[in-house]
Amino acid sequence: MSDSEDDVPLGQRAAAAPKPTPMQEDSSSEDDQPLAARAARTPASKRPSKAVSDSEGSDDDGSGSDDDASSGSGSDDSDDVPLAQRRAAATPAKKKPAPAAAVAVLFEVVLERLVLRRRLLLLVLAFIKNFWEGFREVLGPRHVIKSLDKCDFTPIYDWHAAEREKKKGATKEEKQQQKEEREAKEAKYKFALVGNFRVEPPGLFRGRGEHPKMGKVKKRVYPRDITINIGKDAPIPEHPYPGQRWKEVRHDSGVTWLAYWRDTVNPKEFKYVWLSANSTFKSESDLLKYEKARAPWGWARLGWGGMGARRARKLKDFIVDIRRQYTKDWGSSDMRKKQMGVALYFLDKLALRAGHEKDEDEADTVGCCTLKVENVECIPPNHIKFDFLGKDSIRYENTVEVEVAVYRAVEQFLRCDERGKRKAPRDMLFDAFDATDLNKELKGLMDGLSVKELEGLMDGLSVKELKGLMDGLSVKVFRTYNASITLDRLLAETEDASAATTVDEKKAEYDRANKEARFLGGVAILCNHQRSVPKTHGTQMEKMNAKLDGMRDEITELQAELALAKKGKANKEGKKLNPEAVEKKIAGKKRALAKAELAAAVKEDLKTVALGTSKINYMDPRITIAWAKRNELDAKPRPPPTDSSSRRTDS
DNA sequence: GTGCATACTTAGAAGACCAGAA
DNA sequence: TTCTGGTCTTCTAAGTATGCAC
Known part of the structure; x- marks a missing residue:
């Protein structure tokens, strides 16, 4: 749209516009033409396709063939020549036209313009009709505006005109800055950081533990096997296999996967391409997970945003109710209720x-709801020993002291089932329900609360919001909660006993809370995150022990030197030493030895403990941030990659 | 109530990477 | 410059959760 045209209100343009020349109609740069001029060329109902046919030289306006003018797009300078003159020029001038013929040409031109003006007027009225229909819908049926006649859009028009002037008046530097700001704002919608963008290559399936399918061939996956999920208007991405097509192209905004294919080893399962863990989608999902875990209990020590202390306290009462309820169920005569209470x-x-049900063709592992009789042993008076293979066939071996009522209930569950039938070692400990039932039960706890009870818990949240949070109460939330609250407790313990004053000392305390032997009852142990002993562990320990032996020998020698120094005698090298200086040296060596011994002990203790999993999946990062704030430490997230090819995703 | 399909999270192994020590 | 050891990244297996059809 030309600037001069643009400065004229639509209504005025409608009246003033009907003077497009055929050459203007045929211009290839259609977008640059005034709306009215564009509208005039094509009936509203067929505009998009008609625009194409016009450019191909249709005779739609009834003025005879315009092939000459349109097909060649003419010479560039002919745009400035009046139509009548061009008509004349386009016809070979064999002889001077008679006056009557000139009048006829002039009449034809005037008529043509009148026809065009009428058509344009009709199109504008069409435009206005459509606008009013849409505008009325936006206003709603009860709006005070009932017709367009009395509407004055001048302020809106003026505002736009002023903005345009402002843009025009900007310096080159200002325009560049605006461009950069715009691009920075839009960047998150242009790039996505994909987690696993490679299709899994062919190979042999290993599986973990004694997997029945180990050794099976993983076949190559081709584009014809892959369904992709892209935006409706996005171009279909190319793949490196000519002649093949994607299995399917979907436009599903209700899911987060970008592509999937069927696993060739287990065709019942899918493999997906997702956004990376630090994308906004995944981060928001993580946030929700921690909110759900936090909601029913509330972290005792956290004062940061989201949940006020008062609400946290009230919601904390809710878990007290859950615990009270399952404690009561241990004595229930309803076997299902009793088993659920113990679980x-x-x-x-x-x-x-x-612990969901598993198929025969999967590794034989269990979780809480799928524990078998052989996995549980009662040790009088009230200890229970668990011994089973959990996820990834990692062994869980733990003996715990339990409430007497729980102990007795488990003895009963081990003996016979819901109907009183005697159990064998491979029978289920909890035979009256499964994990899905337990999840339904947890959700039912929330449904059972009256609006009045909810109001007591809300403290600013609507019933819908609170229910939304609590809808997420499922079995796995207990695990997330326990992991996070354990970290919170361990950090609190270090703070309470802390003598640290410097940043380095405080940071060392946090590291110790995460790693040190004295906290081995911590998060990773709680969640049973194990790893195999690192291959280099043996040689590393040998080196450390040799170093420790060397340090101990050194201290023994220094102590001998101290004895000589105290008697005023010279050492082996014939030097007389100051006893105080030797004592100081010994103290320093002892401190270094203690530090090295601790490091060796931690290394040995942690050789089978995986710390990363709890850090990534279970410990609410806000607990660490809150701890850092309380200790006046500057905890900053790692800066995003600077390389433009690996921008963070937000889309 | 059950089984199945689908979608998403959690998990350990192994290799890559990097900083500090030798 | 090379070695070492800790941490990060990648890979993909193995879980959890839930809606739907029957």
Whole structure:
């Protein structure tokens, strides 16, 4: 749209515009033409396709063939020549036209313009009709505006005109800055950081533990096997296999996967391409997970945003109710209720996984709800020993002291089932329900609360919001909660006993809370995050022990030197030493030895503990941030990659 | 109530990377 | 410059959760 045209209100343009020349109609740069001029060329109902046919030289306006003018797009300078003159020029001038013929040409031109003006007027009225229909819908049926006649859009028009002037008047530097700001704002919608963008290559399936499918061939996956999920208007991405097509192209904004294919080893399962863990989608999902875990209990020591202390306290009462309820169920005569009560106790106390049913062609592992009789042993008077293979066939071996009522209930569950039938070692400990039932039960706890009870818990949240948070209450939430609250507790313990004053000392305390032997009852142990012993562990320990032996020998020698120094005698090298200086040296060596011994002990203790999993999946990062703030430490997130090819995703 | 399909999270192994020590 | 050891990244297996059809 030309600037001069643009400065004229639509209504005025409608009246003033009907003077497009055929050459203007045929211009290839259609977008640059005034709306009215564009509208005049094509009936509103067929505009998009008609625009194409016009450019191909249709005779739609009834003025005879315009092929000459349109097909060649003419010479550039002919745009400035009046139509009548061009008509004349386009016809070979064999002889001077008679006056009557000139009048006829002039009449034809005037007529043509009148026809065009009428058509344009009709199109504008069409435009206005459509606008009013849409505008009325936006206003709603009860709006005071009932027709367009009395509407004055001048302020809006003026505002736009002023903005345009402002843009025009900007310096080159200002325009560049605006461009950069715009691009920075839009960047998050242009790039996505994909987690696993490679298709899994062919190979042999290993599986973990004694997997029945180990050794099976993983076939190559081709584009014809892959369904992709892209935006409706996005171009279909190319793949490196000519002649093949994607299995399917979907436009599903209700899911987060970008592509999937069927696993060739287990065709019942899918493999997905997702956004990376630090994308906004995944981060928001993580936030929700921690909110759900936090909501029913509330972290005792956290004062940061989101949940006020008052609400946290009230919601904390809610878990007190859940615990009271499952404690009551241990004595229930309803076997299903009784078993669920004990299972919830295990989940809450031991942070076990839910344990869903598994197929025959999967590794034989269990979780809380799928524990078998052979996995559980009662040790009088009130200890229970668990011994089973959990996720990834990692062994869970733990003996815990339990409430007497739980102990007796488990003895009963081990003996016979719901109907009184005697159990064998491979029978289920909890035979009256499964993990799905337990999840339904947890959700039912929330549904059972009256609006009045909810109001007591809300403290600013609507019933819908609170229910939304609590809808997420499932078995796995107990595990997330327990992991996070354990970290919170351990950090609190270090703070309470802390003599640290410097940043380095405080940071060392945090590291110790995460790693040190004295906290081995911590998050990773709680969640049973194990690893195999690193291959280099043996040689590393040998080196460390040799170093420790050397340090001990050194201290022994120094102590001998101290004895000589105290008697005023010279040492082996014939030097007389100051006893105080030797004592100081010994103290320093002892401190270094203690530090090295601790490091060796931690290394040995942690050789089978995986710390990363709890850090990534279970410990609410806000607990660490809150701890850092309380200790006046500057905890900053790692800066995003600077390389433009690896921008963070927000889309 | 059950089984299945689908979608998403959690998990350990192994290799890559990097900083500090030798 | 090379070695070492800790941490990060990648890979993909193995879980959890839930809606839907029957």
